[in-house]
Amino acid sequence: MPKSQFDPLEFNQVTGEPYLRLPAPHDNIIITPPRMSDAPAMVLNMSDPRIYSWLESPPHPYLPQDADHWLTKIKAESDRAIEKLQRASVERPDGPLILVDESPVRTIREVQEDGSELFLGDIAIIRERWLDLEDKEAKQALTKANEEREVGDPAIVWCFGDYLAASHHGKGIMTAVVQKFIRDWAVPRMGVRQLRVETFSDNKGSKRVFEKSGFVHEKTVPVNKVLNSGRTITAMDILWWKASQ
Numbered sequence: 001m002p003k004s005q006f007d008p009l010e011f012n013q014v015t016g017e018p019y020l021r022l023p024a025p026h027d028n029i030i031i032t033p034p035r036m037s038d039a040p041a042m043v044l045n046m047s048d049p050r051i052y053s054w055l056e057s058p059p060h061p062y063l064p065q066d067a068d069h070w071l072t073k074i075k076a077e078s079d080r081a082i083e084k085l086q087r088a089s090v091e092r093p094d095g096p097l098i099l100v101d102e103s104p105v106r107t108i109r110e111v112q113e114d115g116s117e118l119f120l121g122d123i124a125i126i127r128e129r130w131l132d133l134e135d136k137e138a139k140q141a142l143t144k145a146n147e148e149r150e151v152g153d154p155a156i157v158w159c160f161g162d163y164l165a166a167s168h169h170g171k172g173i174m175t176a177v178v179q180k181f182i183r184d185w186a187v188p189r190m191g192v193r194q195l196r197v198e199t200f201s202d203n204k205g206s207k208r209v210f211e212k213s214g215f216v217h218e219k220t221v222p223v224n225k226v227l228n229s230g231r232t233i234t235a236m237d238i239l240w241w242k243a244s245q
């Protein structure tokens with residue numbers, strides 16, 4: 001039987017949303033499309049110093065309209081990916097599976113015993129933008145060339161952004177999310193062959209998540225960044241993941 005154009009995503013029978021489920025022991029955790037109703041949970045998370053201190057771009061203080069604005073943007077991206085897969089299901093029901101440039105799923109949720117879902121965080125995959133490079137022209141040139149590559153081009157450099165609610169830190173969840181997302185979505189359905197991530201150098205937890213997921217530390221770069229929260233960042237670590245062939 002041909003594989004669904006949504007493979008390996010499953011579908012929520014009630015909401016109709018596609019999702020990825022983590023393997024045991026985290027099989028109560030799913031990665032789904034974002035929802036506009038996530039806004040209050042986002043505001044709570046982005047107001048928590050255990051999260052915002054480690055992220056480069058969120059506004060500070062983080063207001064409900066910031067969450068609405070962000071969710072509108074990322075929901076449109078997810079909807080676009082879903083539409084492409086739906087169209088491919090009609091046009092090529094017998095395959096081959098198409099590659100997509102965006103992910104339909106990114107929001108991490110914990111399924112509770114009563115079936116309700118608790119918002120836990122986010123994993124975003126985007127084309128790399130070299131946030132550590134202070135030479136603006138070099139940064140723009142690299143970013144532009146990377147953007148112009150056709151989906152599936154193995155030379156595309158991809159990047160992850162992620163965060164998890166502090167109530168759930170230290171349980172191995174993000175490591176499981178990163179590994180599942182790379183293996184089951186990014187590689188087979190987006191054609192990802194290399195990922196480059198930047199972490200603030202004092203973010204030992206994030207660095208460890210990536211190392212446990214097969215990323216290799218390339219270098220530590222001095223930077224001079226002041227976050228919206230006022231925190232100053234003086235160094236970033238660069239790590240790479242590369243497909244084995």
Ligand SMILES: CC(C)(COP(=O)(O)OP(=O)(O)OC[C@H]1O[C@@H](n2cnc3c(N)ncnc32)[C@H](O)[C@@H]1OP(=O)(O)O)[C@@H](O)C(=O)NCCC(=O)NCCS
Pocket residue numbers: 050051052054055161162163164165168169170171172173174175176198199200203204205206208209
């Ligand atoms: C970074 C983050 C995503 C990690 O998620 P998580 O689910 O807690 O991560 P895991 O439990 O899978 O793994 C964390 C690892 O880091 C280690 N770790 C955590 N804090 C550490 C510290 N201060 N020093 C050294 N190691 C640390 C843990 O011991 C664990 O490693 P181990 O399994 O070898 O013991 C989460 O802490 C978070 O959302 N932080 C705020 C946002 C953020 O930093 N995002 C990433 C931006 S680059």
